[in-house]
Structure formats: structure tokens, C-alpha cells
Amino acid sequence: VRGEMAAWARAVRGLLLDVSGVLYDSGGDGGVPIAGSVEAVRRIKASGLKLRFCTNETQATREKFVKKLQGMGFDISVTEVTAPAPAACRILKERSLRPHLLVHDALVPEFAEIDKANPNCVVIGDAAENFTYANLNEAFRVLIGMEKPVLISLGRGRYYKETDGLKLDVGAYMKALEYACDVQAEVVGKPAKMFFESALAEMGVPPQQAIMIGDDIVNDVGGAQRCGMRALQVRTGKYRPCDENHPHVKPDAYVNNLAEAVDIILQQL
Amino acid sequence: VRGEMAAWARAVRGLLLDVSGVLYDSGGDGGVPIAGSVEAVRRIKASGLKLRFCTNETQATREKFVKKLQGMGFDISVTEVTAPAPAACRILKERSLRPHLLVHDALVPEFAEIDKANPNCVVIGDAAENFTYANLNEAFRVLIGMEKPVLISLGRGRYYKETDGLKLDVGAYMKALEYACDVQAEVVGKPAKMFFESALAEMGVPPQQAIMIGDDIVNDVGGAQRCGMRALQVRTGKYRPCDENHPHVKPDAYVNNLAEAVDIILQQL
Numbered sequence: 001v002r003g004e005m006a007a008w009a010r011a012v013r014g015l016l017l018d019v020s021g022v023l024y025d026s027g028g029d030g031g032v033p034i035a036g037s038v039e040a041v042r043r044i045k046a047s048g049l050k051l052r053f054c055t056n057e058t059q060a061t062r063e064k065f066v067k068k069l070q071g072m073g074f075d076i077s078v079t080e081v082t083a084p085a086p087a088a089c090r091i092l093k094e095r096s097l098r099p100h101l102l103v104h105d106a107l108v109p110e111f112a113e114i115d116k117a118n119p120n121c122v123v124i125g126d127a128a129e130n131f132t133y134a135n136l137n138e139a140f141r142v143l144i145g146m147e148k149p150v151l152i153s154l155g156r157g158r159y160y161k162e163t164d165g166l167k168l169d170v171g172a173y174m175k176a177l178e179y180a181c182d183v184q185a186e187v188v189g190k191p192a193k194m195f196f197e198s199a200l201a202e203m204g205v206p207p208q209q210a211i212m213i214g215d216d217i218v219n220d221v222g223g224a225q226r227c228g229m230r231a232l233q234v235r236t237g238k239y240r241p242c243d244e245n246h247p248h249v250k251p252d253a254y255v256n257n258l259a260e261a262v263d264i265i266l267q268q269l
Numbered sequence: 270v271r272g273e274m275a276a277w278a279r280a281v282r283g284l285l286l287d288v289s290g291v292l293y294d295s296g297g298d299g300g301v302p303i304a305g306s307v308e309a310v311r312r313i314k315a316s317g318l319k320l321r322f323c324t325n326e327t328q329a330t331r332e333k334f335v336k337k338l339q340g341m342g343f344d345i346s347v348t349e350v351t352a353p354a355p356a357a358c359r360i361l362k363e364r365s366l367r368p369h370l371l372v373h374d375a376l377v378p379e380f381a382e383i384d385k386a387n388p389n390c391v392v393i394g395d396a397a398e399n400f401t402y403a404n405l406n407e408a409f410r411v412l413i414g415m416e417k418p419v420l421i422s423l424g425r426g427r428y429y430k431e432t433d434g435l436k437l438d439v440g441a442y443m444k445a446l447e448y449a450c451d452v453q454a455e456v457v458g459k460p461a462k463m464f465f466e467s468a469l470a471e472m473g474v475p476p477q478q479a480i481m482i483g484d485d486i487v488n489d490v491g492g493a494q495r496c497g498m499r500a501l502q503v504r505t506g507k508y509r510p511c512d513e514n515h516p517h518v519k520p521d522a523y524v525n526n527l528a529e530a531v532d533i534i535l536q537q538l
Contacts, residue, residue: 133397133401158451168445172445172446172448175444177441179427179441181427
């Protein structure tokens with residue numbers, strides 16, 4: 001791995017880090033940091049590399065999310081985080097869309113300034129416990145009642161790992177509504193190209209000089225590569241050995257965890 | 270309509286009737302018969318035509334389901350009903366599959382004789398209130414833990430109408446699990462060809478001499494037509510005016526309800 005990476009890692013000027021499964025494993029108890037990741041973030045910052053946290057997290061406002069990570073010892077601030085909810089709010093405003101929200105309670109404040117009366121679209125996020133039979137039927141009825149249903153999905157992840165096991169992610173519920181209403185969702189968040197591009201713009205680094213590090217073979221690695229970035233998959237979080245035989249996506253390298261990735265990258269500088 | 274149908278309705282020897290949305294509208298209170306349908310079933314039986322009820326109902330055992338319909342005044346017995354659960358049981362036995370069940374509580378007795386220890390497949394039906402976040406995660410974990418996930422779905426309906434509104438059907442949840450596990454479900458029930466063929470065999474009528482009457486443009490009408498049957502769509506139940514512009518499926522005729530269909534068919538005999 002080190003040999004292969006040496007050539008192109010030398011050109012790197014910025015890193016995009018996925019958060020859940022790379023920095024920490026989430027869970028009902030708030031989650032636990034992945035060994036070596038707190039120190040790895042500190043070393044990136046000390047190195048002078050640009051850094052951006054690029055997450056599909058939609059179970060909390062960025063404020064709460066960042067506070068949780070700070071509590072685990074991570075050097076992270078709200079302004080360093082690219083997340084789907086603020087990106088969705090920009091789209092809703094631009095297109096005068098009034099959402100019916102099927103999201104986690106803790107995410108609702110991100111939509112505080114958005115008009116939600118008489119909805120003309122549905123926004124779905126990782127609603128977790130809010131993915132009840134009643135709430136799914138309600139979102140479905142709003143959509144099917146529209147002449148041309150508009151469904152905006154905050155990510156399209158299939159599943160993720162929490163401390164008590166794997167959980168279905170927003171993408172599975174997005175597919176349920178897509179099928180029921182014969183509509184295609186507009187995805188905000190990874191792997192949408194626009195989402196990675198806005199994270200790169202915020203760092204001021206072109207894709208050829210950036211590396212994405214994530215645990216999701218499709219949404220992190222595949223998405224970033226389609227934007228012209230190099231991408232590493234960590235063997236933590238939702239990583240599964242069968243990812244290494246993925247039919248379409250091949251990471252530029254595998255690393256055991258974020259700490260190892262940072263070791264290798266910093267040695268090239 | 271009457272003119273168009275006259276020619277081919279003359280050859281008819283058997284009718285397949287969908288139940289929910291054709292005989293009655295289901296709902297939390299048990300549902301209500303659709304005007305004219307009780308009498309229409311009686312008239313079919315008096316006519317000497319063969320009759321089979323072909324339903325994707327999976328919210329109750331056939332015994333309970335039939336008892337409910339009898340309570341509304343329908344002349345129907347368990348032996349006249351073709352339903353997905355018994356068909357699934359035959360498949361499970363043939364292939365030595367031990368299911369994890371994600372189904373309605375009231376359907377579980379249909380699987381009484383099936384070994385469910387140490388599951389090697391997931392069977393999903395219209396679980397309704399059992400479609401909880403926890404139950405969906407559990408079914409997902411069973412599937413994703415298999416080397417080659419096997420998902421059997423009792424129908425693939427998108428939604429249906431109950432007295433208090435439209436509800437997501439099993440197909441939506443099937444799609445969620447398909448996507449999360451990157452697997453294709455095996456569908457038992459309409460519109461599977463084998464399911465219609467077994468209903469025809471039970472009647473002893475070839476497809477050319479049978480008419481399917483249903484409210485679902487894809488699962489009733491499209492499915493039956495692919496088996497060589499004629500099919501009518503009723504404008505009751507989940508029927509929506511936009512069905513009449515369906516890109517792939519065109520019923521052999523539209524009728525306002527079952528009573529009208531029976532009027533027209535019996536006039537040709």
C-alpha cells in the first residue's frame with residue numbers, strides 16, 4: 001500500500017474525512033471513537049493540510065453533532081463540516097419548495113427558517129426511530145397526492161454500523177417511497193457530485209489534490225472518485241471484506257483505519 | 270365497453286376475482302363491502318361460471334379472512350381462495366428453507382408447520398403495524414448476514430386503499446430490503462405467473478377462457494394478461510384515473526365496479 005500511494009499522495013493538499021465509521025462508531029449511547037482517530041485528526045491539522053469533514057449525518061444538527069465529537073476529544077468545529085441538511089435548505093429556498101419532513105427529531109432545527117405549510121415536496125433523512133409505519137404512510141400520502149411528486153433524500157446510504165449492530169440507512173426508505181410513488185429521488189449528500197464539489201470549494205483545493213477517506217465503498221469512495229479525487233477505504237465502520245470484490249468501485253488504496261492512512265500520507269509530504 | 274367485450278366474453282368459463290378493492294374496502298374496522306359486490310358474487314355462482322378468489326392478502330390466515338368476508342354477506346369459502354402464504358409454504362418445504370418472518374401477527378399460523386429455527390431466508394408480507402424500525406432492522410440483519418441472501422416477498426404491491434386512506438404495501442418494504450442487501454426478492458403472489466397458473470389449475474379452466482377482475486393495474490391486470498387471460502380493471506379500491514394512462518398495461522376493458530362487470534359478462538352467456 002505504502003509504495004503504491006507514494007506517488008500520488010505527494011501531490012495532496014487537502015483531505016476529506018467521512019465521520020461515522022472513520023472517526024467514531026455511532027450508537028444509542030452516543031458512540032465511541034475509533035482507536036487512533038482523535039490523534040490522527042490532530043496530526044492532519046498540525047501538518048498544514050486542508051481538512052474538511054464530509055458527512056451524510058442527518059440524525060442531529062451540525063451543532064449537536066460537532067459537540068458530541070468534541071466530547072470524544074476530536075478537534076472539529078461546525079464550520080469545518082459539510083452536511084446534507086444545509087445543502088437541502090439551499091435547494092428548497094432556490095426552488096420555493098415547502099417540505100414535509102421525514103427526518104430525525106434532532107435534525108428539525110436545521111429547517112427552522114424553511115416554510116413548511118402546505119407541503120409541495122418530501123424531504124427524507126435518516127429518521128431512525130421516526131421511521132414508523134405511520135410516518136412512512138404519511139410521507140407516502142403527501143407524495144402520491146402531488147401531481148408530480150418531488151422527493152429529496154439526504155443521502156442514499158444502504159446501511160451503517162452502530163455499536164449495537166447494522167442499521168438500515170435513509171437509502172432503503174428512499175427506495176421504498178420511490179417504488180410506491182414511481183418517482184426518482186433527488187439525492188443531496190454523498191455520493192452526489194455537487195456535494196463533494198461544494199466541500200472541495202470550501203477547502204479551496206482542486207479534486208486532483210484531494211483525498212477522500214471513508215468506510216462506504218459506494219458513497220464515499222465511488223462518489224469521490226467520480227469527482228476526480230483519490231479515495232481510500234478504511235477497514236473500520238461498515239467496511240465488510242466483500243467490499244474488496246465490489247463489481248464497480250475500487251478504492252485507490254485500502255488502509256486498516258484512519259490512523260494508518262494519516263501515517264502513510266504524512267510520510268509523503 | 271359492452272360492445273367491445275361481447276365477442277371474447279362469450280367464451281368465458283371462469284372468473285378470477287381480486288378481493289380487496291373489488292369485493293370490499295379494507296380498514297382498521299374490518300372494512301366495508303363495495304356496493305353491489307355481495308350480490309355480484311352470488312350471481313356468478315348462480316350462473317355456473319367457475320370462480321376463484323385470487324388475493325395477495327397477507328394480513329390474516331385464509332380462515333380469518335374468509336370469515337370476515339362471510340360476515341359482510343359474501344358467499345365464499347377457504348377452498349375457493351388462492352393466497353400467497355400457502356404458496357410460500359410449499360416453496361419453503363421444497364427448498365428446505367427456514368424463514369425469518371416479517372409478516373402480520375395474524376398470518377403467522379399459516380407457517381405453523383414450517384421450521385423457523387436458525388433462519389436461512391427472510392419472508393416478508395404485508396406486516397402493517399409490524400413494519401417497525403426495529404423489525405425492519407432485524408430482518409435486514411438476518412439477510413445481510415447470509416452468504417447469499419434469500420428474500421421471499423408475498424406480493425409486490427406498491428400501496429392499497431383502506432377506509433382511512435392509502436397505505437404502503439409489502440412491495441415498498443421489499444424494495445427497501447432489496448436495496449440494502451443488493452438482492453432481488455422472489456415474489457410469491459400476484460403478479461407472479463406461477464401464482465395465476467395455480468389459480469387457473471384449481472379452477473380447471475385454461476387462460477383463454479378466464480377473466481381476471483381487479484383494481485390493481487400492474488399486479489392484477491398486467492399479471493393476468495401475461496398469463497394469456499383477459500383482464501378488467503374496476504374503478505373501485507386503489508384505482509386512480511391516471512391508471513388509464515399506464516405506459517405498459519392496458520386492461521381489456523374498464524368497468525365501474527364488480528357489479529357492472531358481472532352484468533356485462535352474464536349478458537353474453
